Amino acid sequence: MKMNGARILLECLMKEGVDTVFGYPGGTVLNVYDELFGCKEIRHIMPRHEQAGTHAADGYARATGKVGVAIATSGPGATNTVTGIATAYMDSIPMVIITGQVPTALIGNDAFQEVDIVGITRSCTKHNFLVKDVNDIAPIIKKAFYIARTGRPGPVLVDLPKDVQIAKTEFCYPESVELRSYKPTTGGHPRQVSKAVSMLLASHRPVMYVGGGVILSNAAPELTALSRLLSIPVTTTLMGLGAFPGDDVNSLGMLGMHGAYCANMAMTHSDLIVAVGARFDDRVTGKVDTFAPHAKIIHIDVDPTSIRKNVRVDLPIVGDVRDVLTKMIKKVEKSEGDQAAYRESLAPWHEQIAGWKEKHPVSFTRSSAVIKPQFVIQKLRELSDRDAIVSTDVGQHQMWTAQFFSFTGPRTLLTSGGLGTMGFGLPAAMGAQAAFPGRQVIAICGDGGIQMNIQEMATLVQNRLPVKIVIINNNFLGMVRQWQEMFFDKRYSQSCLELPIDYIKLADAYGAKGFVASKPSEVETVIRQGFAEPGPVIMEFRVAREEKVLPMVPSGASLNEMLLNA
Secondary structure, three states, rough: OOOEHHHHHHHHHHOOOOOOEEEOOHHHHHHHHHHOOOOOOEEOOOOOHHHHHHHHHHHHHHHHOEEEEEEEEOOOOOOOHHHHHEEEEEOOOOOOEEEEEEHHHHHOOOOOOOOOHHOOOOOHOOEEEEEOOOHHHHHHHHHHHHHHHHOOOOEEEEEHHHHHHEEEEEEOOOOOOOOOOOOOOOOOOOHHHHHHHHHHOOOOOOEEEOOOHHHHHOOHHHHHHHHHHHHHOOEOOOOOOOOOOOOOOOEEEOOOOOOOHHHHHHHHHHHHEEEOOOOOOHHHHHHHHOOOOOEEEEEEOHHHHHHOOOHHHHHEEEEEHHHHHHHHHHHHHHHHHHHHHHHOOHHHHHHOOOOHHHOOOOOOOOOOOOHHHHHHHHHHHHHHHOOEEEEEEOOOHHHHHHHHOOOOOOOEEEEOOOOOOOOOHHHHHHHHHHHHHOOOOOEEEEOOOHHHHHHHHHHHHOOOOOOOEEEEEEEOOHHHHHHHHHHOOOOOOOEEEOOOHHHHHHHHHHOEEEEEOOOOOHHHHHHHHHHHHHOOEEEEEEEOOOOOOOOOOOOOOOOOEEEEOO
């Protein structure tokens, strides 16, 4: 039986196991929406802005490990997705974005709502397609999902002209994909793995430096097993939080610009760094010339272009990190007698790390007069479910969340790491809640970032998505203000947000609940009230206005040159 292109698209999505899409209708995707009208197999959630829809698909992907799907119309609908696509690209999140396009005969004629979205997104997608023939829809969608989820994951855009959606053909979904120019290496080379284990067992001050690749490859159990097998300290990037239990005895916490003192010092004094699914971002390395001066480096990553891109590497291993870690564990277990002796040999290293932890713990000065934002984060951790999913916007609250929430499992922190996208937190939480309706989902936002996609309160209420929104309100663009205080003589140029917003009334206007705390004694009560509500909630905390995120490695400084005090 022949189907039109729009119906073929939906059939392809169902073949890929897609159960939820986030999309906004418009002229060039009306045929797709007409087919969606009676489709019970796919849940459609309409955001109030295409950027938010793309972030929601991103949040869905981060929380589930599946490919997130977003739909937008041509022109401004398509361009509104670009920030969300770039966010996913920087953090290697698997997504397929489907955009409508003007009919093929009008492409290049400056038709109404025409943009070259393929050209626009070429630099921020893993790949993209312009479909020119209805017979190509099924094979292209198959390729899009395959490319998005394999190797180093990433977003793939499919641009679908209106006449291709209307044309008809027989539907036949390919069983496999063959791409001559795309064959990612997933199996780590046994010889390289053997060398890595030998280097590890010969080291005296090892550190496992872990990034988001461990979460993307579902390798958290293997990482934890290897660390515990040999008693190796583990530090994670922002994107790696949750890959290793934050409350484990071997955990050093987060490293980098706002990382823990013990993590940064351990990296500086280490004699061997095992980098797993991390890319040595500048926020992690600090001044590259002085980064880990005494350490040999083993770099494990599925993306060969990430290896040696920023720092020298003594032993590269290209492959899926789960595969490589599994092989390393098996290799270590074969040398049973060496394990106990090696763990004992690391006792002085653990003592040194314990000394750093004791000397400068990640802490803050408590106050009975004003709400400290760190106190709010600690209380959220204390009162939330252990498997709660937390999303954040970008800024001070993001760093306080990383420092004080103590993530114990993978896919529980959803945050924009590479691009640093304000406005990400609320829609990402929306996507996670759609994926897991029975789990607690908390969006921790600043009073700046929350305004960028506040319209998604309507989406939460309409779709009965009970996201708990926490607003850390200091009436500033907090991280901008902190830099202006520390490096620009307190010239607070355009960072002061003086407009008093009544978030309780705002929540009520959308049909949600709102609570506010303005002194420390009210914090726990507000959190308990918010968590007890069955629907979406805004919880506002009016915090100390000029609190800083510390420790801090200034731009251009070495990791061990941390500013520790206010």
